[in-house]
Amino acid sequence: MRRLLPLLLIPGLAAVAVPGAAASQTLRDHDAYARVDSAHVTLGNSVAERSWSRSPFRTVELLDTRGGGRRWSTGGPDFTLTFSGVTVGSDSFAVRSVTLSRLPRGGVRATIGLVGSGFATGLTASRIADVYPGIAGFRTQTILTSIAPLPLASATLDEATVGVATPTVHAFRAGSDWRSANWAGPPLWPDVGGDFRKDATAPAGQAVERNGEWVDARAKGRRLFIVMERNDLPSSRAGYDGSAASVRVDYTKDVVDLGPFEEQIHVENPAPNGGRTRTLQPGQPFALEPTFVGFGTSGDDAAWQWQHYLIAHRIQPWAHAVTFNTNNIDSNRISTGSKDDADLGAIQQLAPIARRLGIETFVLDDGWQAASGDWYPDSPQHPEPRGMFPPRFPDSTFDAVRQALAPMKLGLWMSPLNFNPAADTFKQHPEWSCHPISDALLAYNESDPNSGSNEAGLPEWSTAGFAHVEDRIRDAIQNWHVRYFKFDFMTWLDCASQNDFYQHHDAFLAMVDRLRRDFPDVTFQTDDTNDYRLFPFESTLRGPLWFQNGSPDPSTLLHNLWITSPYVPAYTIGQAALGGDRGGKMAWERFDVGTLMAAALPSHVTIWRDLRTIPAPVVSQVARWIAFYKRHRDSFSLATYPLLDDPLKEGWTALQEWNPDTQRGALLAFRQDADAASARIRLRLVRPGLRFRLISGPDDRVVGTVTSANLIRGLRVTLPAKGRSEVVLIEPVAPVRPPPPTRSRTHGQRYMHRRPV
Numbered sequence: 001m002r003r004l005l006p007l008l009l010i011p012g013l014a015a016v017a018v019p020g021a022a023a024s025q026t027l028r029d030h031d032a033y034a035r036v037d038s039a040h041v042t043l044g045n046s047v048a049e050r051s052w053s054r055s056p057f058r059t060v061e062l063l064d065t066r067g068g069g070r071r072w073s074t075g076g077p078d079f080t081l082t083f084s085g086v087t088v089g090s091d092s093f094a095v096r097s098v099t100l101s102r103l104p105r106g107g108v109r110a111t112i113g114l115v116g117s118g119f120a121t122g123l124t125a126s127r128i129a130d131v132y133p134g135i136a137g138f139r140t141q142t143i144l145t146s147i148a149p150l151p152l153a154s155a156t157l158d159e160a161t162v163g164v165a166t167p168t169v170h171a172f173r174a175g176s177d178w179r180s181a182n183w184a185g186p187p188l189w190p191d192v193g194g195d196f197r198k199d200a201t202a203p204a205g206q207a208v209e210r211n212g213e214w215v216d217a218r219a220k221g222r223r224l225f226i227v228m229e230r231n232d233l234p235s236s237r238a239g240y241d242g243s244a245a246s247v248r249v250d251y252t253k254d255v256v257d258l259g260p261f262e263e264q265i266h267v268e269n270p271a272p273n274g275g276r277t278r279t280l281q282p283g284q285p286f287a288l289e290p291t292f293v294g295f296g297t298s299g300d301d302a303a304w305q306w307q308h309y310l311i312a313h314r315i316q317p318w319a320h321a322v323t324f325n326t327n328n329i330d331s332n333r334i335s336t337g338s339k340d341d342a343d344l345g346a347i348q349q350l351a352p353i354a355r356r357l358g359i360e361t362f363v364l365d366d367g368w369q370a371a372s373g374d375w376y377p378d379s380p381q382h383p384e385p386r387g388m389f390p391p392r393f394p395d396s397t398f399d400a401v402r403q404a405l406a407p408m409k410l411g412l413w414m415s416p417l418n419f420n421p422a423a424d425t426f427k428q429h430p431e432w433s434c435h436p437i438s439d440a441l442l443a444y445n446e447s448d449p450n451s452g453s454n455e456a457g458l459p460e461w462s463t464a465g466f467a468h469v470e471d472r473i474r475d476a477i478q479n480w481h482v483r484y485f486k487f488d489f490m491t492w493l494d495c496a497s498q499n500d501f502y503q504h505h506d507a508f509l510a511m512v513d514r515l516r517r518d519f520p521d522v523t524f525q526t527d528d529t530n531d532y533r534l535f536p537f538e539s540t541l542r543g544p545l546w547f548q549n550g551s552p553d554p555s556t557l558l559h560n561l562w563i564t565s566p567y568v569p570a571y572t573i574g575q576a577a578l579g580g581d582r583g584g585k586m587a588w589e590r591f592d593v594g595t596l597m598a599a600a601l602p603s604h605v606t607i608w609r610d611l612r613t614i615p616a617p618v619v620s621q622v623a624r625w626i627a628f629y630k631r632h633r634d635s636f637s638l639a640t641y642p643l644l645d646d647p648l649k650e651g652w653t654a655l656q657e658w659n660p661d662t663q664r665g666a667l668l669a670f671r672q673d674a675d676a677a678s679a680r681i682r683l684r685l686v687r688p689g690l691r692f693r694l695i696s697g698p699d700d701r702v703v704g705t706v707t708s709a710n711l712i713r714g715l716r717v718t719l720p721a722k723g724r725s726e727v728v729l730i731e732p733v734a735p736v737r738p739p740p741p742t743r744s745r746t747h748g749q750r751y752m753h754r755r756p757v
Contacts, residue, residue, distance in 0.1 A: 027100040027108050030133035034108045036098045041110055043131040043138060048295055050129070050138050052078065056091035057114055057127070062160055064136055064222065064295035072224045072295065076161035076244060078127065079142050079288075081120075082154040085273070090127075092120035105313050107132035122147045126285075132313050134661070134738075136305045137294030139314070144286045151277040152251070158291040159246035162224055165217035167208050167240035168201040172568060173232050175531035176548045176560070181648060186266035197563050202240070209239030211253075213536060214567060216302065217245040223296035227306060229314075229537045230289045231505075233257060234268045235276075247291055251276045254501065257532045258491060278502060300641065300684045303566035304660050307639035310541070310569060316516055318523045318543045320571060320633055321360040322626055323411065323484065325608035326350070326367070334389040337455030339367040343392035348404045353611040355408065356619055358626035361484045361523075363411035364401075367392065372457040373419025373426050375472040377401075377480075385422035386449065398480045411484030411523075412476060416469050417508065418489050420457030421446050425468060432465035434495035434504075453489075462495035463507040470511050477519050486546060487512075488527040490534070509534075512542060525574065525604075536564075540572045544604040548575035551609070553582070554591060554599040555672060558647035561602055561640060561655060570640035570655070574604040578614075578622065588618045591723055594698075597625035598668050598725040601636050601697075602655055605629060628698035628727075635666045635729055641684050647672065652679040654717075660685040663692075663736045669726045671719040680714035683730075688712075690732055697727035705733065 024037045031046040040060070042051040049063040062073035078090035097113035109130045116123035123146055130139040140158050173179060173196050185193025191211070202208040204219075215238040216225045226247050230236050234253040239246060252275030255267040269275035280286045292309055296302025326342035329350070333341045342350075342364055354362055369375055376382035381396040394400050402410055419426050419433075421442050426433065433442070438459035445458045461469065476482040492505040499507065512524055527546040528535040539545040548560055557579055561570045577600035580587035587596055605626070614622070629636060636657055643654035650673040658665035669681055690708045695701065706715070717726050 025098070025100060027102065029102045029106060029108050032106070032108045032131045032133045034100045034110050034131070036100065036110070041095065041098055041112060041129075043108065043110055043129055045131055045133055045135070047134060048131075048136040048138070050131075050293070052095075052112070055094035057093045057095055057112075058089075058091045059160070062224070062293070064224075064297075066136065066295075067297050070220075070222045070295070073161045077156075077159060078140075079158060080156035080248075081144070081152060083150055083152060085153070086119065088116070088119045088123070090114075092116055092118050093123075093125060103130060103132070103313070107313060123150075130313075132309065135294075135308050135312070136296070136301075137292055137309060139290055139292050139309070141290040142288045144280060144288070145284070146280040146282060146286075148282055150280040152280055152286075153277050154248055154250040154252065155288050156246050156248040157228055157288055158226055158293055159244050160217070160224055160226065160293060161244045162217045162219065162240075163243060164205040165219040165224075165240065165245070166201070166204045167206075167245060168199055168216045168218070169208055169210055169212040169238045169240075170214040170216070170567060171198045171200075171210070171212040171232060171236075171238075172196065172214075172536035172564060173198065173531055174528035174533065174535035174547065177529045179531070181559075189266055189268060192266060195563055196560065197567070205242055207240060207242045209237065209241070211236060212238035213247070214238060215240060215245045215247060216299070218299075221298070223299060223302040225294050225296065225302050225306070227292045227294075227537070228289050229291065229541060231532060231534050231538045232536060233532055249289065251278055251502075276501070300566070301660070303641070304639055304658075304685060307566060307569065308661070311638075315541055315569070316520065316543075319360075319521075320544075320604070320637055321409070321484070321523070322358060322605045322629065323361040323363055323574075323607070324350075324354050324357075324359045324611070325363040325365055325411075325413070325486070325606060327365040327413075327608050329365075329610055330367075334392065335367055335455065336388070336450035337452045339455050340365045342367055344394065344400055344404065347401055350611050351404050351408070353614070353619060354405075357607070357611070357623050358630060359408055359607070360630075361411045362405045362408045363413060363484055363486055365413040365486075366415070366456045366488075368412060369414075369456075371420045371423040372415055373423030373461075375414065375476070385420075398482075402481060409483040410481060411486065412482050413486045413488060414473075415456060415489035416473070416487050417460045417491065417504075418457050419459055419461060419465075421449070421459065423457070425465075426459075429465065429468070432461050432468070434460045434462040434493050434498070436496060437493055438495075460491065460493055460495075462493075462498040463504060464495075464498055466507050466511055470515070473515060474518075477515075477522055483521060484523045484525070486525045486527060488546075490526070491530075492532070509538065516542060536568050540569055544572045544574050546574045546606075551576055551579040551581040551587065553580045554595055554670070555647045555650055557599045557603070558653060558655070558670065562642040562647055562653065565640040565642050565655070570602045571637045572604060574606045575600075576609070577603075577605055577607050578609060581609075586613070588614075592725070593618060593621040594625070594727075595670065595723055595725040597622060598670070598697075598727050601625075601629055601666075601668065601727065602640050602657060624698045628700070631700070632666075632697075632729060635664065638665050643681055643684075644679065650674075652676065654679075654681050656683055658683070658685055660687070661736075661738070663687055663690055663732050665730055667715065667717075667726075667728045667730060669717045669719070669728075671722055671724050673722055677720065678716055678718040680716050682714040683711040686711045687736070690736065691734070693731045693733055695729040695731065697729065703728070 035042040051061040064070040093114035099111040112127040114125040126143040181195040228247040258265040294305040370378040378392040379396040441459040641656040647653040
């Protein structure tokens with residue numbers, strides 16, 4: 001039996017009355033709709049429907065109306081909160097108001113105002129639910145408000161009573177600076193080791209629960225899945241208890257997660273109690289992470305519903321530009337540690353080559369700044385405080401740099417949470433430093449100011465300094481015309497008397513979201529080469545990310561895309577195009593240039609090597625591929641499906657770029673070190689009865705016409721030599737119409753839906 005929260009949470013507060021009957025209302029946008037009456041709130045479209053009871057508030061039905069229909073849930077809590085060991089379900093709330101609105105990019109939103117009673121007295125909530133045209137799924141988010149301080153230990157963000165099903169939990173992990181498929185994990189926590197995706201499953205009807213961001217429930221060939229839009233902290237949990245699938249945040253699991261020192265400094269709380277909590281402050285809305293509950297007629301279709309949601313509605317559009325980063329322009333000519341050597345003279349040498357390649361955004365790495373924390377160009381007006389080298393740039397607003405780069409856009413690397421001890425801003429505002437950890441970092445940095453990352457700066461700001469950080473970024477956008485930022489070195493810290501670990505993270509994300517809202521033409525990339533920053537879904541929802549340092553072979557670069565697909569959008573993953581230097585040989589001396597570029601096409605295409613070392617014939621070859629990518633950028637910004645085998649096995653492997661609605665995309669096939677000269681590659685989610693035109697890259701040559709049956713049985717790809725690849729665009733010969741609607745056998749005449757692919 002549940003015990004009451006202490007004095008019903010708030011001493012002396014009477015229970016809130018259940019709202020009375022409400023007027024009916026309906027709102028539509030294309031096939032998406034919302035219906036509200038005195039008993040229920042319902043969202044739906046031509047392929048799915050979700051319905052809630054008003055009092056008590058709970059999900060009463062989750063329906064996939066395609067292919068005969070599948071009722072996934074007939075009742076259960078919508079969310080669950082745990083305060084000091086006391087569980088409060090959504091059924092402790094009742095609906096007091098519903099506001100319906102159309103979404104800017106299509107769809108309908110229901111903002112459901114909830115008031116708590118009984119165990120939840122003193123709590124109110126907004127449950128936001130979105131439905132989109134033609135997508136089999138719903139986005140939800142809960143925002144809580146308490147009238148008194150209240151420590152929250154955990155929160156189930158969304159759940160579905162699915163009955164007997166076969167569950168799988170997916171955890172997505174970054175940290176390529178140390179992580180690999182065989183990484184053993186940090187001491188005492190081997191489960192954290194392993195690859196960038198880790199799966200856990202159980203037999204039908206048996207429970208599974210662990211760290212993860214995605215839970216999939218499979219029954220009779222159909223899927224229900226729930227995804228939390230969060231990073232991979234230990235507190236991110238997903239599971240199935242034998243009846244219900246859910247995702248939740250368990251703050252008690254987080255102790256210490258310092259990404260840069262992951263091999264040594266990682267501590268979780270294995271106990272069911274203790275650990276961290278989040279405190280709801282009186283009158284201050286507390287937003288839990290959004291989730292997406294979706295349906296699939298197959299695993300591939302489930303992935304498409306998620307990707308379709310991201311592409312069409314969730315990810316704010318950003319320019320999928322081909323970028324160059326100056327990180328590897330570094331021989332310590334005008335630097336001593338991590339800073340690069342890109343001054344105006346070097347930029348003037350690099351820019352013509354970048355233009356010939358087709359680079360669209362030219363990103364200056366960490367050497368541009370006189371001092372991290374002040375964030376001004378190293379110039380006579382703002383000289384580097386050590387005074388060891390002459391200023392890199394003649395002006396403090398990048399006028400000369402932009403002139404050298406035109407028409408390419410200017411981008412900047414930035415460590416927005418860090419500062420150099422010599423920064424004027426720190427001297428003027430030492431109270432902004434994150435105590436106590438930055439005190440130790442400051443002493444270490446000052447004892448050795450020139451080596452490694454010390455040259456840029458290690459200490460961190462608390463949230464007290466974030467307004468200054470945002471002002472500097474806005475200045476760079478408005479007055480220096482910067483159109484791309486790469487944010488690096490983010491580590492979330494407890495800062496005494498200022499912020500806890502979570503508030504540090506939340507304030508940074510809020511800043512990024514304000515900047516994205518105010519400057520939609522600016523791209524914000526985050527570096528996820530260390531874990532626990534923003535990967536997987538906090539970074540990918542906001543723009544591209546930097547995933548892999550160094551110059552890995554194509555097999556590694558392909559593996560990163562293969563293992564995270566079709567869940568993480570491949571086009572957001574940044575890694576080194578033309579990677580593969582080893583044994584004193586450059587990548588193009590070891591691998592076919594076409595293969596090097598084919599491995600880059602599905603990703604966020606980035607070149608970060610010294611362009612002056614690339615031979616002119618290679619520049620010409622790479623330029624042809626970049627031009628091909630730019631002509632067909634939309635074909636490489638789709639859902640990516642892994643085909644054949646893991647690229648790390650060095651045999652035949654492939655990736656499929658695909659939009660099942662329009663039936664178009666691309667096939668990228670790689671022979672690698674396989675002895676067999678050919679392989680049959682079966683494509684996924686191909687609709688029967690169509691004809692397709694095959695177009696090869698990079699010359700846009702039509703190489704044949706095939707049928708749906710050919711693609712489903714498999715294309716035979718032949719490559720004459722090991723290490724070669726093939727890139728083929730797949731376009732329908734005639735425009736593809738939506739499949740005709742069918743009627744659900746399960747739900748009779750009530751539901752019209754589209755046949756699944």
